[in-house]
Structure formats: structure tokens, C-alpha cells
Amino acid sequence: MKDLVFSGIKPTSVPHLGNYIGAIKQWVDIQKNHRCLFSIVDLHAITVPQDPKEMRQNTLDIAATYLACGIDPARSTIYIQSEVAEHAELAWILGTVTKMGELERMTQFKDKSQKGGRERAGLGLFAYPALMAADILLYDTSAVPVGEDQMQHLELARVIARRFNQEFGETFVIPQALIQKHGSRIMSLQDADKKMSKSDESKSGTIMLDDDADAIRKKIMRAVTDTGGGVYFEPEKKPAVSNLMTIYHHLSGKTMKEIETLYEGKGYGDFKKDLAEIVVDYLGPIREKLETFRREPGELHKVLDAGRDKAKAMAEAKMELVRERVGLGR
Ligand code: AMP
Ligand code: TRP
Secondary structure (H helix, E strand, O other): OOOEEEEEEOOOOOOEHHHHHHHHHHHHHHOOOOEEEEEEOHHHHOOOOOOHHHHHHHHHHHHHHHHHHOOOOOOEEEEEHHHOOHHHHHHHHHHOOOOHHHHHOOHHHHHHHHOOOHHHOOHHHHHHHHHHHHHHHOOOOOEEEOOHHHHHHHHHHHHHHHHHHHHHOOOOOOOEEEOOOOOOOOEOOOOOOOEOOOOOOOHHHOOEOOOOHHHHHHHHHOOOOOOOOOOOOOOOOOHHHHHHHHHHHHHHOOOHHHHHHHOOOOOHHHHHHHHHHHHHHHHHHHHHHHHHHHHOOHHHHHHHHHHHHHHHHHHHHHHHHHHHHHOOOO
């Protein structure tokens, strides 16, 4: 049987270019020769406050984006995490073999709890990695394609799986992270020290997948560059330009060397103008499909219904084994 691949995105907004390059784009290739599950992880989204109405729309938008970007529902299972209750059940059980100390070391928890202070951070935010481990382990996942920011969570999922197996007997497959060489961490267009994110205060640092051509052009032309001209891929010395080159590389298929040669002796202005058109052309069809799904969500619901049923059947079988191993029920 082919190895199983699992990944997910939180419905906290429409996905952005970092989500696309760091995650979704890889998934489209991987699905050609793996069984895949791609979830919309709404239980993770609510670990920080969400507007319920907006989150519902975002959930459908993420599903629509998966399809618009080329995830094929005939090959891959697309479903909403909360519609398969086994995720929450397994997360609780895994929470009993997860150490407070391990959760305290998670940089995402440290970052996200910083604002209100630890005292006011929610239990859900703290337990986030146990839920993520449940997502992955529930399906005997062998590979998890994610951006670099998820590496620490994935390491912890491996620790939890090994510990459970040791305590209760072989139950879970130990998953591997799949992180690509370039593009696993797309940075903000306004600050090359910060990753591109949905929550960036400076909206012009993040390209949303439903941005129109004008918005994309403006954001790219305003993107920060580095001192001392030259289009070279040198992430240490030229972090901002290297980030723009990474986007160029992923959306044009050109290698870093080819891009360097193309812009030898040219300024940042020429480079950015071309990059803007590449991004506009690339995202145009994705945005159109996304808008079609927004107008006519019928097909989307069919895909999500079928995905839920398929995921649920797999999750139920695994949970039966887990309950037996742990001694739950009669
Ligand atoms: P999230 O939006 O946090 O649910 O992230 C969904 C997926 O996108 C995860 O695999 C992340 O690692 C990936 N991701 C998020 N932001 C970036 C970024 N700036 N660069 C690359 N990958 C990213
Ligand atoms: N925590 C991931 C993120 O913020 C989303 C996620 C939840 C996920 N469960 C997962 C990713 C399981 C991969 C596998 O990006």
C-alpha cells in the first residue's frame, strides 16, 4: 500500500502565498503517487479567538483553494477536522502522554501566549501540539509536508508516538516531516526577518491568494529590498531579495542561477516588475476558481461530505485499536 501523507491549514483567513509555496504546491505533486489527506483544521484555528461567521467562510475558502490549486478530490481526501470527532478524542488521550515541559518549549506557544502573558493563555493553545499529533497519528501517516515553522510540532508528534507505542504496544506509525529546500519559509515582503503570515500587521507584507492583480503589483513593487543592488540568491547577505527570488523560482520554474543570469546588470525595479507579472499570471486562475466556488459552493460541499466519510471510516478503525490498547470502555 502506498505511504500515507497528511497535512492541513487553519481556516483563520484565505491562504497566502507562503501557505501555497510552503505547503499546498508540494501537496499537488505528492498526491500523484501517494494516498493523501488534506484537512482544514478548524479545531486548531479556535486556539486563538475567531469570529464564528468568518471562520465558516474561511473554512470553505480553504477547501476551495485546495481545489483551485490543483488538489484532486478523486485522488486526495479533503475534509474538515471538526467533522471527524476522533481527532479531539485522540488528542485528549495523547495529552495524557505529553509532558508540560515539552509543550512549554514550543516556540509557537511562547510567541502566541506572549501578548496576554502565560497566565491568560488558553489550555487549547497549550495543548495544540497534542491535537496536531492526533491529526497525524490517526491515519498511520508516514509523511507530513509542511513549512519549516511546523518542524518543532512534528518532532514532538514523533516523540509522543514513540512514547505511546512503548507504553501501550505498537499502535502508531512514526511520521516524517517533508520540508523542501527553498520556500519552506517565505518571508514578509515588508520585513525579511518575519515570516509571511495571515496575522502580519502590515497587510502589504502578505500576498493573499485572492488578491487582485492591482493589489499584487502594489505589494511587490513596494516590497523591501537589500542595500547594494544586484539580484543574487544569498539568504544571509540579501534576505529580502533572496525571498523575492524564492517566490520567482517557485512560480516560474526557473532555477536561482537562471534568475541571477537574467538580471545581471539590471536593477531591482526591472526584477520586481517581472516578478509582479509572474505572480499576477500565476494567481489569476486560482483566484477565478476560488470565486467560482464562492458563488456556487455545491461541488465543494459534495467534496467535503465524501472526504468526511472517508476520513471518518479510517479514524474510527484506528480509535478502536487505541481504546483497546489504553483500556477505555468495557
Ligand atoms: P497555517 O496557515 O499556519 O495553518 O499554515 C499552513 C501551512 O503553511 C503549514 O504547513 C505552514 O508551515 C505553511 N506556512 C505558513 N506560513 C508559511 C510561510 N511564510 N512560508 C512557508 N510556509 C508557510
Ligand atoms: N499546525 C499547522 C499549522 O499551523 C496546521 C496543522 C494542524 C497541521 N494539524 C496538522 C499540519 C497536521 C500538518 C499535519 O500550520
